[in-house]
Amino acid sequence: MLGTLVTEGFQLTDDPQKAEVVIVNTCGFIEEAKQESINTILEHGHLKKAGACRVLIAAGCLAQRYQGDLLKELPELDAVVGTGEFGRIAEICRDLLTPKKRHRRLWMSQPPYLYDELAPRMRLGAPHSTYIKVAEGCNRNCAFCAIPLMRGKQRSRPVESIVAEAKRLAHEGVKEINLISQDTINYGVDLGLRQGLVQLLRELVTVDGLRWIRPFYLYPQQVTDDLLDLYAGEEKITKYIDMPLQHINDHMLKRMHRLGDRAAIESLVHRIRTRIPGVSFRTAFIVGFPGETDAAYDELYEYVEQSQFDRVAAFLYSDEEGTSAVEFEDKVERHVMDERRNALLSLQESIAAAKGRSRIGSVLDVLIDGRSEESDGVQEGRHEGLAPDIDGVVYIDEESTAATPKATSEHTVPLLTAGTFCKIEITDAASFDLVGRLVTHPAN
Numbered sequence: 001m002l003g004t005l006v007t008e009g010f011q012l013t014d015d016p017q018k019a020e021v022v023i024v025n026t027c028g029f030i031e032e033a034k035q036e037s038i039n040t041i042l043e044h045g046h047l048k049k050a051g052a053c054r055v056l057i058a059a060g061c062l063a064q065r066y067q068g069d070l071l072k073e074l075p076e077l078d079a080v081v082g083t084g085e086f087g088r089i090a091e092i093c094r095d096l097l098t099p100k101k102r103h104r105r106l107w108m109s110q111p112p113y114l115y116d117e118l119a120p121r122m123r124l125g126a127p128h129s130t131y132i133k134v135a136e137g138c139n140r141n142c143a144f145c146a147i148p149l150m151r152g153k154q155r156s157r158p159v160e161s162i163v164a165e166a167k168r169l170a171h172e173g174v175k176e177i178n179l180i181s182q183d184t185i186n187y188g189v190d191l192g193l194r195q196g197l198v199q200l201l202r203e204l205v206t207v208d209g210l211r212w213i214r215p216f217y218l219y220p221q222q223v224t225d226d227l228l229d230l231y232a233g234e235e236k237i238t239k240y241i242d243m244p245l246q247h248i249n250d251h252m253l254k255r256m257h258r259l260g261d262r263a264a265i266e267s268l269v270h271r272i273r274t275r276i277p278g279v280s281f282r283t284a285f286i287v288g289f290p291g292e293t294d295a296a297y298d299e300l301y302e303y304v305e306q307s308q309f310d311r312v313a314a315f316l317y318s319d320e321e322g323t324s325a326v327e328f329e330d331k332v333e334r335h336v337m338d339e340r341r342n343a344l345l346s347l348q349e350s351i352a353a354a355k356g357r358s359r360i361g362s363v364l365d366v367l368i369d370g371r372s373e374e375s376d377g378v379q380e381g382r383h384e385g386l387a388p389d390i391d392g393v394v395y396i397d398e399e400s401t402a403a404t405p406k407a408t409s410e411h412t413v414p415l416l417t418a419g420t421f422c423k424i425e426i427t428d429a430a431s432f433d434l435v436g437r438l439v440t441h442p443a444n
């Protein structure tokens, strides 16, 4: 949307007070995300009185899901724009800014929209790290999940389109690309590709300039040896697996309509760890799914304790209209869900802290992200086991960089260039973050 708006002559501002048009890009995944989206719309609604705002738009998944209801319930909104209409955002804004054409309405279609390499794109965030969406939609049927209702069936972008975009990004200085979709292990199935993700990765590693390629959201099925060998043997593919498992109890997995049981998951996790030495493993679980007994939860807790994953996210189950789990009657009380999530996260925090401490003394390749916003005199970066935005960081003490040839004693300029790779020796560890000192400057 940003790319289209800029190409069409709109000017962007990061100060909502100054914006004539405010677009809230919403999420409709689970209750907490929906609430956050609605609160953001309400917070920005007051800008029509207190700021320059003339038009307030809700776009994205919540918009796609609730359509007219959203327009009815939130009178501050001028338009609700679904996920199939992103490409028309400039036209929509122009209409709403034209008095004669202006009327409150829905902009909604089935969501076939899928951007290609020619779509204008404007990236926010670090210039050296970005996301590429490789497919949209999902063909699976998990009992708790509303995403297929909002995003439709899977549509993959052709390999050539993704590679063309990756080349352009590398040319712009991007070093790390993060491949996202709702079901990345299934990439290319709708295009008739066999082992589509393997084919895609084989092409992407040939793109000059890229250093890290990181696929996200691997469903725990159809993980072939070819894929794992590619991870193990190809330097550019990060030794990082992001695989939401959702639960480990067989009865829960079946009720969730997940493919595979505990034995299959354990064998897959073992195979991944054996074939990709040193792999960082991130997963996610849902707690409080209907019918989750104390025993089923205890099994999950013990599994997390045994498995020693690097990162674990835990989501609270919420009833989502249109999903099959809504019909289940044995719902878990909210306070029980909260207790279960808190216990799981606190267990994982101690596991992550121990894993961090075990890295003290090692020297790692770290991609420098820039000066830390958390504390003065510190820069930060990430090793390949830390994904941007969701995992921890490596803090680098600036004093360790001051003695190096390129460094300067002026601490008002960044000492290490964002987007370069440095050797960092890990000297300390906190729950999710590491602390290190510069060993060698980047050769690149």
Ligand code: SF4
Residues within 6 Å of the ligand: 138, 139, 140, 141, 142, 145, 146, 147, 148, 182, 183, 219
């Ligand atoms: S695979 Fe993921 S996106 Fe697809 S239905 Fe299941 S949870 Fe939802």
